Amino acid sequence: MAKQWWKDSVVYQIYPRSFMDSNGDGIGDLKGIISKLDYLQTLGVDVVWLCPVYESPNDDNGYDISNYQSIMKDFGTLADWEELLKGLHDRGMKLIMDLVVNHSSDEHAWFVESRKSKDNEYRDYYIWRPGQDGHAPNDWGSFFSGSAWQYDEQTEEYFLHLFSKKQPDLNWENPKLRQEVYDMMKWWLDKGIDGFRMDVINLISKVPELPSVVEGNHDSYHFGGDYFMNGPRVHEYLQEMNREVLSKYDIMTVGEAIGVTPEEAALYVGEERNELNMVFHFELMDVDSGEHGKWDVKPWKLSDIKRIIKKWQLELQDKGWNSLYLNNHDQPRMLSRFGNDTVYHKESAKMLATLLHTLQGTPYIYQGEEIGMTNVKFASIEEYKDIETLNMYQEQLAAGKDVDSIMNSIYVKGRDNGRTPMQWSSDRHAGFTKGMPWISVNPNYEQINVEQALQDPESIFHYYKKLIELRKVHNVTGYSNYRALMEDNDRIFAYIRSNNEEQLLVILNFTGEPASFVLDEDIRYQRNTLLISNYDAAESEDIRHIELRPYEARVYKLLKKQ
Incomplete structure (x- = not known):
């Protein structure tokens, strides 16, 4: 596959409302982000994805845009934004902006x-x-x-309105509307941004007849995804967008694509298709969802995680590029969801990071992930801010569900888990603001914060830094084949990444119990080098059989036999 700068990059996602407040109003802002650019440079990330900072009534925290070419006053001014862009570029980092064009605000x-x-x-x-x-x-x-x-x-x-009633869907059938969108995109690109993350972009084409899911039904609601996900003209629209706008700039694009399969993803990201560079799929994010959807929480199984990742690694191999993430502003914290946020906090955070940074694709780090931020359990619904969560709470309460059960779903899956303020220090409000934060800080900020992480050479932060450095040195992390190992094991996730030059062996214990790793007999190598591990491990240890400790992660470089 062709080398591209965005394939070699690591992206850091900033949710501006919760990142850093510079003026004491309790809301993160652009000047706050500017004050932390050296921190991002120290971490070693290449690209910042900035969630929406456009003018908005804030019904859905900025994803309801009332003016695409103006900055929300809460966040600052266009001059502040220009200073941020320059600050990133001066430090060798790039900026991608959120593009939200399936819908606008009803105040647009x-x-x-x-x-x-x-x-x-x-x-x-x-x-x-x-x-x-x-x-x-x-x-x-x-x-x-x-x-x-x-x-x-x-x-x-x-x-x-597929989302809030204050987020009316735009009509992409209208060529004048499409041209307005393309002109707006060019306006930002001409200012020097380096690409777009496109919000729910696979919903922009609807089946023109807009049929009911259940014929003749008007008394209840059904998910009409078959009529608006990957709709009849979506690829036509994206190829037009690419022709009119994207192809004229050296940029990266990633599309949020709800419900796509690898086969469908290949249509969006195929190298010869002239649409997008990557998509965010949701198959892995639904691994703990029951038959009634997101809020119907069921335990995830490692076998499902392994199957989904293998499928996406193999089916996009030599066709398109993966995006790698386990949390973002719409998802709970990955450490609480897939790791152990108490006894093995540090070990499991590092293990999960190892997974994300050794697969084919571009890794996305969500703010706070690099210090091991966790889910939050607010005492009552009054402390929650997210419109999706609040609507679900009222709907389920009206349907007779008990409060404890509803709150438990929110604790596990609520979007506010990822939106509590960034934990900079053990100072009041975690050093995020001198005022009252717009949403409460996670009470564990005194133990989990940037200041503490920077001082501890064994911290999660320093492990992330090393993983990012490894990707720069070893081509095999990005451009190479994937082979699953120990596929039937329900504790260990292991795989080989290989190209003509080198092989990486990745071994991950996904449990809080010891586990035995056994290397397939047909894998031949001259010698092995331990590149990174989250426990002390002896270089001389025989890697054909390893007794792994809880949440242990190891990555070996294998020198192939001639």
Whole structure:
């Protein structure tokens, strides 16, 4: 596969509201981020992905944009943003921005015009339909609970919103709307940004007839994903976007793609397809979801994690590029979810990091992951801020579910787990703000913080730093084949990454118990070198049989036999 700078990069995701507050109003901001650029440079990341900082009423924390070419006052000014871009570029880092164009805010000028009358020139920028016998046009449900349709009295029609009712879906069937989006993208790219992370980009094409999931049904909501995920014109739109905009710049693009399979992903990221560089898929993020979806929590199984990762590694091999992540602003903390955030806090955090940084693809680090930040358990629903969580709570309460059971789902899966303020120090509010933080700080900040991590040579932070350095030295971490080992073992995740020059052997114990690793007999090598491990390990140890400690991780370079 062709070498590209974004394949050799490690991306750091910043959720600006929760990263660093510079002015004491309790909300993270651009100047706060600027003050921490040296920290990011010390970590060694190449790219910063900045979650939305555009003007927004903040119904969905900035993912409801009212002006795509203006900065939200909470975060600062365009001049602050330009200073941030320069600060990153001066340090050899790049910046990618969030592109949110499946929907806008209902306070965007386009929608304000669109709802005025049925013959308004902006009417067709959104998806409007008349009702049916006093009901919504179809039975689609919103990702954020309830119907995906909102009735508007002004013109006596409904508009589609797959997310909040303050996030009306844009109508990509309209070429004028598409051109407005492309012009806006060029405006940011001409300012010097290095690419886009595209929010729910595989939802932009809907089946034109907008049929109900259950024919004739209007009394209940159903997930209409078959009619708006990977829709009929999505690849046409993305190839047009690539032709009009993306191909004219040396940038990286990653699309959030809900529900894609590896086969579908290959259509988005295939090297000859001229669409996107990578997608974020959700198959791994659904590994602990029951039949009723995200909030129906079931225990995950290592066999499922191994199967999913193998599938994506093999099926995109030589076709396209993977994105590697285990948490972000929409997901709980990976350490609490897949590791052990108490007894083996440090060991399991390092083990999970080893997995992400030794697979084929570009690793994404979510802020705080590199110091081992964990999920939070707020005492009551009043402390939660996330619209998805609050809507689900009310819906399940109304359906008769008990509070403890609802809160338990929130503790495990709620998006606010990843949105508590970044823990910089053991000072008040974790050094995030001198004011009252917009959402409470995780109480464990006195034990888990950047200041402490920087001083401890054995910290999770320093382990991440070493992993990032290893990727720069060993091509095999990115451009190479994947072979699964010990596939039936329910404790150990092990694999070989190999190309013509070198082989890496990765061994991970995913449990809090000892586990025995046995190397396949057909793997021949002259000698082995231990590149990184999260426990002290003897270089002379025979790697054909290793007794692993709880959450132990080791990566060996194997010199092939001639």
